[in-house]
Amino acid sequence: MRNLHFLKRSAAALLSLALLVIPGALRADNRWTMTDDGGIRWTVGQGQPAHEDHIEMSGRRVSVVLRYGVAPDGSLVMNKSMVWPMLRTIPNNTHASLMRRFAWDAVRDIVVRGVRVNVETVESIELNHGMMTVGSRLPEAGLRLTRRYFPSTEKPMLVEQYRLQNDGRGDVTLELPCIHTLYQTPPEQGVRGSYTLVCKTEVKQSAVVLKPGESIGFSACIQAYSEAKGEKEFALDAETEEQARRSLAAELQENLILESPDEVVNRMFAFSKLRASESIFETAGGPMHGPGGESYYAAIWANDQAEYVNPFFPYEGYEYGCQSALNSFRHFARYMNDEWKPIPSSIIAEGTDIWNGAGDRGDAAMIAYGAARYALARGSREEAEQLWPLIQWCLEYCHRKLLPEGVVASDHDELEGRFPAGKANLCTSSLYYDALLSSASLCRELGQSKTQAATYRRQAQELRRAMESYFGAEVEGFHTYRYYDGNDVLRSWICIPLCMGITERAEGTIQALFSPRLWTENGMLTQAGSQTFWDRSTLYALRGVYAAGEPDKATEFLHFYSNARLLGEHVPYAIEAWPEGSQRHLSAESGLYARIITEGLFGIRPTGFRSFDLTPQLPASWNEMTLRRIRAFGSCFDIRVSRQAQGKVLVTLTDGTRSQTYKAKAGETLHLKL
Numbered sequence: 001m002r003n004l005h006f007l008k009r010s011a012a013a014l015l016s017l018a019l020l021v022i023p024g025a026l027r028a029d030n031r032w033t034m035t036d037d038g039g040i041r042w043t044v045g046q047g048q049p050a051h052e053d054h055i056e057m058s059g060r061r062v063s064v065v066l067r068y069g070v071a072p073d074g075s076l077v078m079n080k081s082m083v084w085p086m087l088r089t090i091p092n093n094t095h096a097s098l099m100r101r102f103a104w105d106a107v108r109d110i111v112v113r114g115v116r117v118n119v120e121t122v123e124s125i126e127l128n129h130g131m132m133t134v135g136s137r138l139p140e141a142g143l144r145l146t147r148r149y150f151p152s153t154e155k156p157m158l159v160e161q162y163r164l165q166n167d168g169r170g171d172v173t174l175e176l177p178c179i180h181t182l183y184q185t186p187p188e189q190g191v192r193g194s195y196t197l198v199c200k201t202e203v204k205q206s207a208v209v210l211k212p213g214e215s216i217g218f219s220a221c222i223q224a225y226s227e228a229k230g231e232k233e234f235a236l237d238a239e240t241e242e243q244a245r246r247s248l249a250a251e252l253q254e255n256l257i258l259e260s261p262d263e264v265v266n267r268m269f270a271f272s273k274l275r276a277s278e279s280i281f282e283t284a285g286g287p288m289h290g291p292g293g294e295s296y297y298a299a300i301w302a303n304d305q306a307e308y309v310n311p312f313f314p315y316e317g318y319e320y321g322c323q324s325a326l327n328s329f330r331h332f333a334r335y336m337n338d339e340w341k342p343i344p345s346s347i348i349a350e351g352t353d354i355w356n357g358a359g360d361r362g363d364a365a366m367i368a369y370g371a372a373r374y375a376l377a378r379g380s381r382e383e384a385e386q387l388w389p390l391i392q393w394c395l396e397y398c399h400r401k402l403l404p405e406g407v408v409a410s411d412h413d414e415l416e417g418r419f420p421a422g423k424a425n426l427c428t429s430s431l432y433y434d435a436l437l438s439s440a441s442l443c444r445e446l447g448q449s450k451t452q453a454a455t456y457r458r459q460a461q462e463l464r465r466a467m468e469s470y471f472g473a474e475v476e477g478f479h480t481y482r483y484y485d486g487n488d489v490l491r492s493w494i495c496i497p498l499c500m501g502i503t504e505r506a507e508g509t510i511q512a513l514f515s516p517r518l519w520t521e522n523g524m525l526t527q528a529g530s531q532t533f534w535d536r537s538t539l540y541a542l543r544g545v546y547a548a549g550e551p552d553k554a555t556e557f558l559h560f561y562s563n564a565r566l567l568g569e570h571v572p573y574a575i576e577a578w579p580e581g582s583q584r585h586l587s588a589e590s591g592l593y594a595r596i597i598t599e600g601l602f603g604i605r606p607t608g609f610r611s612f613d614l615t616p617q618l619p620a621s622w623n624e625m626t627l628r629r630i631r632a633f634g635s636c637f638d639i640r641v642s643r644q645a646q647g648k649v650l651v652t653l654t655d656g657t658r659s660q661t662y663k664a665k666a667g668e669t670l671h672l673k674l
Contacts, residue, residue, distance in 0.1 A: 159221050329367070
């Protein structure tokens with residue numbers, strides 16, 4: 001007992017040290033700043049060291065990872081990793097999207113006063129409206145150059161725009177490049193034979209004399225198509241493409257608007273909505289949300305799509321996102337069976353094949369959790385009735401996988417064996433628990449048996465007790481959870497029960513999460529003592545700490561994390577992992593970030609097609625916060641939370657022209673109906 005007491009005191013001391021050190025001492029100066037029009041900008045100063053980064057952008061038929069930066073001589077570094085998800089290669093597996101990298105730069109083919117451009121100095125790089133804009137100078141030519149890069153919303157192409165302005169005192173003679181280069185891929189490497197790739201420019205006037213103050217623009221693109229699919233080379237209209245990209249970004253920012261005193265969090269939330277929503281591909285199997293990362297396209301996963309991002313789309317009101325969510329659940333439903341074999345972890349190759357290489361990862365729990373939450377928040381009886389057989393099947397599958405100890409068995413978790421997960425892990429049981437509660441609410445909305453709803457609630461309570469008995473433990477001196485039987489090292493996924501409203505061990509779990517054993521300048525380590533971090537666990541942890549009623553701690557670390565991801569060295573989105581994947585901007589992680597706000601900070605939990613629980617967690621440093629134009633539950637409404645005297649908050653719910661106000665204690669749950 002003396003040793004245990006010492007460990008607890010040591011853990012508390014470590015936590016105190018972490019809270020003092022992490023938010024301040026580990027925060028470096030930001031490379032990026034926020035702009036007044038909703039973007040972020042890197043202003044490149046003279047003498048700054050070279051720096052490179054990468055960002056992924058997606059349209060319905062293409063994705064691109066721009067590897068960009070500034071070289072030691074001040075010139076632009078730009079490499080374009082192109083991905084065409086529906087141009088399938090052989091073998092037609094998870095990673096079989098046509099991919100090519102291009103260092104082609106049309107600027108290097110510009111001729112100024114008879115000499116090709118070879119000196120460039122970058123002044124700024126800006127990210128906004130789903131586009132990258134680079135401002136630079138061509139000092140030898142006396143020209144200012146603006147470049148813009150973005151994917152087409154509908155076509156399989158990357159669009160590039162260039163504008164040259166004479167900011168000198170004399171005339172400048174220019175020759176702009178008229179380029180049209182074709183490549184043919186080997187026919188034996190493509191599912192539909194050979195594919196055609198095109199690099200071309202669109203120039204209205206090749207030779208021009210720019211007087212001082214005058215400017216001229218031209219455009220370029222990289223595209224690919226399949227003649228076997230009846231496609232031909234796509235025309236390039238850069239202005240129309242730019243407007244379409246801006247319209248998409250504007251549509252995503254018109255709804256679900258966060259207004260809080262923390263402008264960094266507000267801006268990160270806005271960026272996250274774009275990344276979570278743009279990575280949906282128009283496949284032969286319908287719209288399929290894809291993680292991206294130059295690996296995962298035209299396919300769906302039980303974690304990334306069903307669990308992470310699908311429950312978010314109804315709040316945003318992005319119809320194409322909701323279509324992709326429903327489509328993904330329909331694909332999973334194809335694999336229900338009477339033998340109770342597990343549903344595949346992933347459905348790949350535009351819906352024509354599966355990947356199940358890690359066995360049962362708890363995928364049924366992931367699907368039931370995501371589908372039930374999605375159905376309630378979407379507020380559509382028709383969609384819920386379509387999803388109900390899948391949800392029921394997944395719940396029964398999990399029930400049949402219960403061990404004698406009462407928790408759910410699975411071969412792995414979503415990390416697929418990268419770290420040990422035992423024969424039963426905390427994550428799978430937590431997801432099943434939440435799915436049971438949501439499904440009980442769905443029973444009522446769909447007019448199902450009251451006995452069935454009661455059974456789900458009873459099973460949830462039995463599971464909760466079993467989880468406490470099986471997973472509850474003292475780990476490294478913290479009163480928290482072991483992730484699996486035999487686990488004696490802290491794991492980041494101990495946060496999962498908090499997100500599901502299981503708070504028996506909240507205090508010790510929060511101490512463990514924010515201790516130096518798990519928290520680093522890059523967020524949460526997957527396992528104490530390792531160097532590996534996956535943002536998904538950090539994002540779940542922040543949401544869980546809000547749900548556990550600790551908004552001040554959560555907000556401090558949310559700001560720190562958001563500042564690093566939005567304005568630091570690798571921007572502007574949540575990332576997948578490190579060292580694996582080189583911190584790719586996988587799309588569903590941005591959905592998890594957004595859910596910190598909707599389900600954590602504001603504490604929205606669906607309870608019906610037109611009802612939800614609201615547990616706002618207003619931090620002590622904020623006087624008010626507002627979430628405007630929430631599009632869930634078949635409505636469009638605002639929630640405003642403002643501080644009142646004596647530990648109370650005033651909640652104003654505005655639904656159309658009707659406003660309702662509620663006074664509640666801080667952290668109290670309100671049961672609201674639209």
